[in-house]
Amino acid sequence: MIKIAAIGDIHGGFDETDISLFNKSDYDLVLVVGDLPGRTHVGTYEIARRIGQLTKPVYFIPGNHDGVTMIQLLAELKQSQSLIERAHKKQFRLCEQLKESLGPANYCGYSIHPISIGGINFTLLAARPHSMGGAPLAYKPFLEAKFGISTMDQSTQRLNELIDRAESPILVLAHNGPTGLGSSREDIFGCDFRPDQGDFGDHDLEEAIKHAKISGKRILGVVAGHMHHKIRGGGERVTQVERDNVLYVNTARVPRIFKDEGKIMRHHVRLHLSETELTAEAVYWT
Ligand SMILES: [Fe+2]
Ligand SMILES: [Fe+2]
Numbered sequence: 001m002i003k004i005a006a007i008g009d010i011h012g013g014f015d016e017t018d019i020s021l022f023n024k025s026d027y028d029l030v031l032v033v034g035d036l037p038g039r040t041h042v043g044t045y046e047i048a049r050r051i052g053q054l055t056k057p058v059y060f061i062p063g064n065h066d067g068v069t070m071i072q073l074l075a076e077l078k079q080s081q082s083l084i085e086r087a088h089k090k091q092f093r094l095c096e097q098l099k100e101s102l103g104p105a106n107y108c109g110y111s112i113h114p115i116s117i118g119g120i121n122f123t124l125l126a127a128r129p130h131s132m133g134g135a136p137l138a139y140k141p142f143l144e145a146k147f148g149i150s151t152m153d154q155s156t157q158r159l160n161e162l163i164d165r166a167e168s169p170i171l172v173l174a175h176n177g178p179t180g181l182g183s184s185r186e187d188i189f190g191c192d193f194r195p196d197q198g199d200f201g202d203h204d205l206e207e208a209i210k211h212a213k214i215s216g217k218r219i220l221g222v223v224a225g226h227m228h229h230k231i232r233g234g235g236e237r238v239t240q241v242e243r244d245n246v247l248y249v250n251t252a253r254v255p256r257i258f259k260d261e262g263k264i265m266r267h268h269v270r271l272h273l274s275e276t277e278l279t280a281e282a283v284y285w286t
Pocket of ligand 2: 009035063064065131132175225226227
């Protein structure tokens with residue numbers, strides 16, 4: 001079994017102690033699902049430099065808070081097309097800066113990464129970067145200029161092409177999970193911030209998983225975040241679902257570092273992967 005640490009939405013919660021704990025751990029590799037900065041996008045590059053100090057192989061996919069400005073984020077939230085268009089230009093430089101800060105960590109998105117450890121082979125497939133969930137294609141001008149993707153259908157097509165090129169079995173790394181796993185606020189990628197709730201997954205990813213199945217490609221699981229565990233109005237969402245032999249894991253425990261009965265706790269998810277099976281369990285380091 002390959003041992004993988006999956007780190008959910010960091011949002012400022014990754015310090016020197018984390019570097020030392022992960023470096024001393026028995027993990028073979030580390031996945032980071034994105035959303036590095038705290039509120040008002042403070043600390044992105046500092047967190048990225050800390051991730052860059054990990055001595056394990058690291059794979060990072062940018063979230064909707066990474067390599068973008070606050071104005072861009074607000075423009076996306078409001079779906080102000082004129083502001084989205086005007087504000088996107090800094091994203092190229094910010095993403096470059098993020099990539100540099102991450103040092104040896106693999107900067108992923110619309111990409112495939114063949115991995116072989118201890119005789120076990122699989123492909124890590126990184127889905128659409130900067131996903132924000134829901135129907136709109138977030139950060140469209142950037143995706144268009146960087147990847148030639150300007151619609152959700154084109155994004156599905158790109159993911160399908162990656163699946164066609166990837167050797168089975170496949171593990172998907174995404175910022176947000178796919179649609180099709182429930183539309184209630186407590187569902188794994190369900191919307192908790194709108195009164196009518198709804199499915200807030202990524203439609204392109206759901207379609208790509210269907211494509212994999214039709215093409216006879218084996219997807220072991222999808223590791224994502226974005227939809228934070230604590231839900232608005234109280235309670236916690238479901239964090240793991242198995243559907244049609246694919247394991248979906250939501251790693252977004254926010255805050256990642258917190259106090260419980262006076263003790264500092266640090267969250268991540270431990271994955272065990274073989275060529276036929278994937279399991280996941282939440283880990284809280286004290
Ligand atoms: Fe987040
Ligand atoms: Fe996010």
